[in-house]
Amino acid sequence: MAHQTGVSADADDAGRVSLMNDPKARGLVFQALLIIAVIFLVYSGVSNAIDNLARAGIASGLGFFGERAGFDIGQSFIPYTNDSTYLRAFFVGLLNTMVVAIIGIFLATVIGFIVGLARLSKNYLVQKFATVYVETLRNIPLLLQLLFWYKAVLSILPSPRAVGLEPGVEVVFNLNNRGLYMPRIVPEGGAQFILFAFIIAVVAWFFIGRWAKKRQMATGQQFPVFLTGLALVIALPLLTFLVTGMPMSLEYASLQGFNMVGGWVIQPEFMALLLGLSLYTASFIAEIVRAGILAVSHGQSEAAFALGLRPNLTSRLVVVPQAMRVIIPPLTSQFLNLTKNSSLAVAIGYPDLVSIFGGTVLNQTGQAVEVISITMLVYLTLSLLTSAFMNWFNSSVALVER
Amino acid sequence: MNKKILSAVVGIAAVAGMGASAASAATLDDVKAKGFVQCGVSTGLAGFSAPNDAGDWSGIDVDLCRGIAAAVFGDATAVKFSPLSAKERFTALQSGEIDVLSRNTTWTMSRDTQLGLNFAGVNYYDGQGFMVRKSLGVNSALQLSGASVCVQTGTTTELNLTDYFKANDMTYNPVVFEKLEEVNAAYDANRCDVYTTDQSGLYSIRLGLSAPDEHMVLPEVISKEPLGPVVRQGDDQWFNIVKWVHNAMLNAEEMGITSANVDEMANSTDPNVMRLLGKEGTFGEGIGLGNDWAYNVIKEVGNYGEVFEANVGASTPLGIARGVNALWSKGGLQYAPPLR
Ligand SMILES: N[C@@H](CCC(=O)N[C@@H](CS)C(=O)NCC(=O)O)C(=O)O
Numbered sequence: 001m002a003h004q005t006g007v008s009a010d011a012d013d014a015g016r017v018s019l020m021n022d023p024k025a026r027g028l029v030f031q032a033l034l035i036i037a038v039i040f041l042v043y044s045g046v047s048n049a050i051d052n053l054a055r056a057g058i059a060s061g062l063g064f065f066g067e068r069a070g071f072d073i074g075q076s077f078i079p080y081t082n083d084s085t086y087l088r089a090f091f092v093g094l095l096n097t098m099v100v101a102i103i104g105i106f107l108a109t110v111i112g113f114i115v116g117l118a119r120l121s122k123n124y125l126v127q128k129f130a131t132v133y134v135e136t137l138r139n140i141p142l143l144l145q146l147l148f149w150y151k152a153v154l155s156i157l158p159s160p161r162a163v164g165l166e167p168g169v170e171v172v173f174n175l176n177n178r179g180l181y182m183p184r185i186v187p188e189g190g191a192q193f194i195l196f197a198f199i200i201a202v203v204a205w206f207f208i209g210r211w212a213k214k215r216q217m218a219t220g221q222q223f224p225v226f227l228t229g230l231a232l233v234i235a236l237p238l239l240t241f242l243v244t245g246m247p248m249s250l251e252y253a254s255l256q257g258f259n260m261v262g263g264w265v266i267q268p269e270f271m272a273l274l275l276g277l278s279l280y281t282a283s284f285i286a287e288i289v290r291a292g293i294l295a296v297s298h299g300q301s302e303a304a305f306a307l308g309l310r311p312n313l314t315s316r317l318v319v320v321p322q323a324m325r326v327i328i329p330p331l332t333s334q335f336l337n338l339t340k341n342s343s344l345a346v347a348i349g350y351p352d353l354v355s356i357f358g359g360t361v362l363n364q365t366g367q368a369v370e371v372i373s374i375t376m377l378v379y380l381t382l383s384l385l386t387s388a389f390m391n392w393f394n395s396s397v398a399l400v401e402r
Numbered sequence: 403m404n405k406k407i408l409s410a411v412v413g414i415a416a417v418a419g420m421g422a423s424a425a426s427a428a429t430l431d432d433v434k435a436k437g438f439v440q441c442g443v444s445t446g447l448a449g450f451s452a453p454n455d456a457g458d459w460s461g462i463d464v465d466l467c468r469g470i471a472a473a474v475f476g477d478a479t480a481v482k483f484s485p486l487s488a489k490e491r492f493t494a495l496q497s498g499e500i501d502v503l504s505r506n507t508t509w510t511m512s513r514d515t516q517l518g519l520n521f522a523g524v525n526y527y528d529g530q531g532f533m534v535r536k537s538l539g540v541n542s543a544l545q546l547s548g549a550s551v552c553v554q555t556g557t558t559t560e561l562n563l564t565d566y567f568k569a570n571d572m573t574y575n576p577v578v579f580e581k582l583e584e585v586n587a588a589y590d591a592n593r594c595d596v597y598t599t600d601q602s603g604l605y606s607i608r609l610g611l612s613a614p615d616e617h618m619v620l621p622e623v624i625s626k627e628p629l630g631p632v633v634r635q636g637d638d639q640w641f642n643i644v645k646w647v648h649n650a651m652l653n654a655e656e657m658g659i660t661s662a663n664v665d666e667m668a669n670s671t672d673p674n675v676m677r678l679l680g681k682e683g684t685f686g687e688g689i690g691l692g693n694d695w696a697y698n699v700i701k702e703v704g705n706y707g708e709v710f711e712a713n714v715g716a717s718t719p720l721g722i723a724r725g726v727n728a729l730w731s732k733g734g735l736q737y738a739p740p741l742r
Contacts, residue, residue, distance in 0.1 A: 057518035057635045058496065071560050072576045082564045154591040177593060178550060178575075257548040258538075258595045259575065268593065269577070346555070349579045349588060355555065359489055359580060363556035366517040368493050 049369055064365045065090070071360055073351050075267055086361055093356035094378060100273055100352065101339040101382070107278035108338060109331070112285025119290045130286065137283035143344055145280055150272035150348040153177075157268070160260050170252035174260065177268060181253040184264035190247035197240035198233065205229035269350035273342065281338045285331060292327035293319060324397050332390040336383045343379070353378060429501055429633070429640035430474070430690055438480040441467035442500035445485040445582055448606045449714040449722070450506050450526075459483050463504040465709045466525055466631055468702070469647045470502060473695040478702035487581055489556035492517050495632060502644055503632040506600060508558045513632075522644040524630040525706075527726045527735050529623035530562050531601035533608060536618050538595060543622035547572035552594035554578070554585050559599050562625040586610060600627045605720050642689045650696040652738035653678055654705035656729055661704040664697060677741050685741060696741075706736065 019025045053060040065087040072082050076092045077099060118130035137145070157177040165171060174181040205228075212223035241248070253263025296319050304314040345352035346359055353375060362371040433439055443451035443463055451461040468478040484500050495503045496518055506528075507513075509521040532543050540546065543566070551574050553559050560578065567574050577594050579585045589597040590611050597604065604619045611617060631648065633641050654660070657675055659667045668679050676682040679700075680693035687693065703709065707729075714722045728734025 053518075055636075056496065059516040070564060072564050072574070074576050074578065082568065151587070151591070154588070154593055159592045177591070258546075259548050259550060261548065346580045347584060349577050349584070349593075351578065355578065355580070359555040360560060360578070363489055363492075364512075364561065366492060366512070368496075 053369065059365070059367060060370065061367075062370060064361075064367060064370075067365075069361070069364075071364065073356060074349075075270065075351055086365070089361060090353075090357050090374075093351060093353035096351055096356070097339075097342055097345075097353040098382070100270065100277070100345070100350070101342050104274055104277040104281070104338050104342065105335050107274065108281035108285055108334070111278060111282035112334075113289050115282060115286035116289025116293070119286060120293060134283045134286050137280055138287075142276065142280050142341055143347060146272060146276040146344055146348050149276045150269070153268045153272045153275075160255055160258075165255040167255050167257075170254045170262075172252060174253060176260070178259055179265040179267040180271065181260050182264045182266075183250040183252050184262070186249050186251050188247040188249065190244040193244050194237045194240050194248075197236045201229075201232040201236040204232055267350075269345070269348050272348050273345050273350045273352075277338055277341060280341075281334050284334050284337075288327055288330045288334065289323075292323035292325075295326045296322045321397065328390060328394045328397070332387055332394075335386050335390065339382055339386065340379060429637050430643065433474060433501055433640075437475075438482050439467060439471045439474065439502065440482050440484060440500045441470075442484045442486045442491055442494050442503040442505055443467070444505045445487060447506060447582070447603055448609060449602070449718065449720045450606065451483070451485075451504070453483075453485075460713065462525060462709050462713045463506060463631075465703050465713065466504045466648060466651075467502065469651060469699045470644060472698040472702040473643060473647050473650075473691055476692070476694070476698045476702075478698075487556070488554050489580055491556075492519065492632075495519060495634060498634070501633075501640070506603065506629045507632055508600075508627045509630050510558060518635045519632050520635050520641050522631045522633055522641055523648040524628040524735075525648055526602065526629040528600040528602050528627040528629050530559055530598060530625040530627055531604050531623055532620040533589075533597040533604045533617055534595060534620060535592075536616055540620070543620045543624065544570060544572075546574065546596055548574070549595040550575040550577055550593065551596045551598055552577050552579070552585050552589045553598055554582060555580050557599065558625070558627065563598055566624045582607075600629070602629075602714065602720075602722060605722060609719055639690055643691065646689060647695075647699055648706075649738035650678065650699050650741070651703070651706040651709065652729070652736055653741060654696070654700045655707040656731060656738070659700055659705060660708055661701055664700045668697065674741070 050060060066085055068082075069084055069086050069089045070082050071089075073080055073089065073092055075096060077095045078088070078092060080088055080092050115130045115133055118126045119134065121127045121130070154177050157175060160174075160176040160178050163174065163176050165174065171181070172183055205225075208223075208228055209225045212225045216222055251262050251264075253260045253265070255261075300318055300322065301314050304318040305311075309317065342352055343354040346355035349355075358371060358375045362368055365371070441464075443459065443461075446452045447461070449461055451459060451463040453459050464483070467481045467483070471480040472478040474480070484494060486494050486500075486503075486505060491503055491505055491507065492513070494500050502522075503519075504525075506526070507521075508528075509524060513519060514521055532546065534540050534546075547567075547570075551563060553563060553576060555578050560576075563574070563576070574596075577588060579588060585597070586607055588594060597607065599607070601619060601623060608614050608617050608619065631644050633644050654664075657667075657672075657678065659675065659678070664679070667675055668681065670676065670679075673682060677685065679697045680686060680695070684693060686695045689695075692698075704712070707724075710724065710727065711717060714720045716723065724732070724734060726735045728736065730737035
């Protein structure tokens with residue numbers, strides 16, 4: 001009724017409409033309603049869950065985080081014992097997941113780019129090999145590949161007592177079915193300066209790069225940025241190492257009883273998981289890279305050649321920057337996939353977040369609803385962070401269109 | 403627009419209403435309505451619950467489920483089995499996916515009090531042990547410091563292991579898997595020096611290794627593992643049924659009633675036997691079953707001793723002695739309250 005009078009009263013005023021018919025106001029009202037509905041939905045879901053758990057006599061709440069975990073974990077990047085809390089166990093699992101995901105993403109990207117370029121190679125063998133790689137690996141379920149790599153790693157490698165080591169004698173490198181053993185660097189007083197030197201070198205590299213680019217823009221002169229940077233990153237820490245009186249020692253592994261003791265170890269579960277995840281994801285990345293490069297029209301490189309650019313520079317300055325525009329968005333999805341797929345780790349005994357938190361902690365506390373919700377939230381957060389980073393990266397390499 | 407709002411409102415109403423109706427229903431009625439007992443078992447632990455090539459399940463945990471089916475339906479085959487890993491089992495029971503969990507599950511206080519579940523008895527008294535390769539030359543668990551140990555996640559095993567090594571000031575390297583076959587494969591591939599779980603489980607797993615004779619179970623038993631059936635809390639009738647099926651099987655053994663002689667014993671004038679077999683009293687009615695419930699259990703499945711011998715006893719590949727699982731009257735721990 002109201003809008004009828006409104007409309008008739010202002011019939012000659014074409015610019016004004018009643019609030020009811022104003023699309024903007026209506027939109028706001030509906031959005032507000034939707035938000036209220038969502039909040040109510042979440043609230044009633046949560047309170048229902050709490051009610052139902054209480055009625056079924058199942059413990060609930062987040063109090064368990066402060067309790068003693070009481071179980072051991074095979075691999076940890078932070079100090080952890082069975083006396084630590086469930087919260088710390090959670091972080092151990094989270095770190096284990098992040099480490100395998102980050103290294104996996106790095107490896108998958110490198111392998112993926114190489115294979116993707118190889119698929120475009122004019123060399124028949126290289127090109128066929130890359131094709132076979134892609135077609136096999138991306139068509140076999142990842143879980144099977146993980147189990148395969150784990151089995152392969154375990155069955156090829158001998159047990160530590162079978163590799164002919166003298167008990168108690170230190171070795172530099174040793175590979176057996178308990179892991180790859182390497183010397184561990186033990187920092188002593190003053191070792192932090194080496195780290196500082198390294199950081200300074202990296203920062204310097206960055207600024208030299210910027211300076212060189214500016215100079216080239218202005219004068220056309222080039223500067224060997226890469227070589228200078230590399231020299232800095234190696235020489236500066238090395239110099240500091242010598243000047244501070246070599247404040248580091250190496251700890252070697254040796255066979256003691258059942259196992260190797262000391263040194264730095266990469267366990268077979270980690271190896272198999274990393275291998276499986278990166279090789280599998282690389283096969284998808286290879287296709288993305290190939291598609292990205294093919295998407296750059298041939299005319300672009302012809303034009304570059306016509307300008308006298310050598311093939312190397314042509315791909316670096318003309319083809320790749322344009323291909324990146326096509327490559328990065330789907331690449332992000334692959335990074336997310338790899339991170340999420342790392343949750344298959346439990347199948348091969350790698351103590352990731354799902355294994356430690358969604359497995360052992362869930363079972364010891366019995367608080368499935370809380371533990372699973374938190375686990376999902378963690379993966380969501382990791383994915384959103386990765387996306388945010390890749391979006392930033394994308395915009396920073398995006399072509400500046402004129 | 404209006405359609406969207408309508409669907410949103412309907413959606414909210416559906417979710418809000420969902421919680422209200424999720425009250426605990428009577429399991430017995432559900433079971434009767436669907437015509438079978440859904441029983442949670444292991445994914446394959448010979449002697450306790452394992453499928454054969456034809457997909458038929460057997461084992462002492464399986465026979466307990468068959469006993470429940472016999473008591474409810476007079477038909478021991480009215481059971482369906484859900485194979486569950488250690489990690490999945492409690493959620494499956496809590497969510498109502500299964501009616502009873504009979505899967506070598508240790509009765510502990512936290513499981514009994516914090517999971518909304520009830521343990522209905524102990525059908526096998528066990529304890530945690532260690533298995534090693536004979537070639538290691540180890541003959542006591544106290545020599546295991548520094549070893550890599552394979553273990554399944556979501557078990558009491560994981561915690562006992564930690565406690566034992568800690569108490570004895572030893573170190574170890576845990577390798578944890580979710581699925582039984584993954585633990586077995588890793589141990590078989592020599593990824594671990596030691597396999598630890600319930601001793602009965604070790605005997606059973608050993609038989610499945612590529613060379614069983616090269617492995618031995620160490621003498622130490624480091625924990626108490628009373629294994630028994632579990633039901634949801636808050637349904638006393640169903641709890642009673644499961645509890646008394648187990649008790650009936652024990653009492654039958656004590657009275658010497660077997661699947662072979664139960665018909666003969668039905669003519670007995672011993673009041674104890676008459677009560678058990680439903681010739682006297684109304685014990686069936688008390689738990690919502692027919693008066694011949696225990697007769698059916700014994701007739702179709704057998705007494706506890708029969709089940710034990712047939713699945714894990716001396717004549718089976720497992721060859722486990724009755725030991726602590728003998729009746730109390732024979733020096734063991736198995737003791738059922740009287741039917742009275
Ligand atoms: N009794 C212990 C351990 C039970 C358990 O899960 N044992 C393993 C190893 S013997 C098992 O039976 N696994 C069979 C499966 O996962 O299917 C418990 O209740 O936590």
